[in-house]
Amino acid sequence: MWVESSQMNGLTISSLVGSSQYKAIADDTLKDEDNAAWVMGLEPHIRQEWVERITWIRFVDRLAEKELIEPGCANFQRFCAEWQCLVRDGRVRPDFEYAAMLSKIHDRWFKDQTNPVNQLSIQAWNQFLSASTRYHQPDLVVPTLKAYEAMLQALSGSCFQFLPFLPAQLGEVAYAFGTLDQFFNNLRDLQEDAAQGICYLPTEVLQRFGVDRAAILELRAGQDVNFQQMMQFWLDDYLPTLLQKTISLFSATDLHPSWSIWRDWSFHRYRRIERVFRECHFDYTLFPQIYWAEVQQDLPAQLTMLQAQPRDYSLTSLDGRHSRVRQPLSTKFSRLRRGTARGVRVLQNWLYHLSLKKAPEVDSETFYC
DSSP states (O other): OBOOGGGGTTOOHHHHHTTTSSOSSSOOHHHHHHHHGGGGGBOHHHHHHHHHHHHHHHHHHHHHHHHHHSTTOOHHHHHHHHHHHHHHHSSOOTTOTTHHHHHHHHHHHTSOTTSHHHHHHHHHHHHHHHHHHHHSOTTOOOOSHHHHHHHHIIIIIHHHHTSTTOOGGGHHHHHHHHHHHHHHHHHHTHHHHHHTTOOOSOHHHHHHHTOOHHHHHTTOOTTOHHHHHHHHHIIIIIHHHHHHTTTHHHHOSSOOHHHHHHHHHHHHHHHHHHHHHHHTTTOTTTHHHHHHHHHHHHHHHHHHHHHTSOOOOOOSOSSSOOOSSSOSSOTTTOGGGGOHHHHHHHHHHHHHHHHTTSOOOOOTTTTTO
16 A cells, blocks of 8 residues: 655655646645645555546636636636536547546546446536535625535535545545535635635624624634634534534445545544644634644654555455455554544544533544554
8 A cells, every 4th residue: 555755756745736836825735735645655556546636626726716816717617618518428529628637537437427436426526616616706705504514515525525446335424524624624724715805604603703704804803702702613513513424434344445544644634723723722813823833843753654554455446445355554553443433432532522612632643543
């Protein structure tokens, strides 16, 4: 599963997916490392598929963001129109502006549309494009908590359903995983988005706690008592409803090894975002400098643990199934390997501490040692 670091020739996930090659709201290089540096340790044939999908997602994000910051730009709309032609006709016309990328998507999902994994991927990709059109809008206002969760699901729940090696029967929990992931990305980017005039927090919740949207956008809400109470609700009451929906991710017996590792890596990241946000007393203007400094310090240790994984099993195929002969996760890297019940207990422990209105006092290896 894992390759030696010397074989990577200095490559990083951000360099492969072009994190900073496009004009957009922010340079996402460090974000991509934080999210997916683990991918670079995978064996080449497995890594290739993960890098491919992440590249597609990053490409769409950049096209949509470019339209947001450059009025009159229609590149993303042209891409969506060509995608709809592919769905309708089942082929990529040579005169398409984005023929190269759409041909890769065609070869991946359209050659066998009777395959339930391909069917789910096409459906999820279509939802992702629709959501990117809907939610990359100037002056976007999300009215209710229900509408907010629908946004999380459409933007990121859909993405997780077309990622590689996902059995169709796990599509629902992947949807919940993606929804949770977007929640934490929004929390992490609260200051960055506000500086661009974007606030995804729903009006319903803002009004409930007496928080002024303009104050958030003007970066002066971080020390407001009402804002702090709202964020306590956000983490203590709303977050557990999203976490509960991912519990089966820890008990699934047919989860591909790369998904198991990604799950553990991601939940470590979520815990770090939550902890730093609480340590900042919910001051979203203070959060970025503390969080990203910690990421830069934490990543080398995380990658070192990944490199320590034993390479004692093999994959039988690339269609979402893996060998049942040997255990895919190492005792060094993940406590969750000791049994699915352990994984559920770790998540339940987090939920319990949230019910106590605080993050659990744990070291950085909660999910990894």
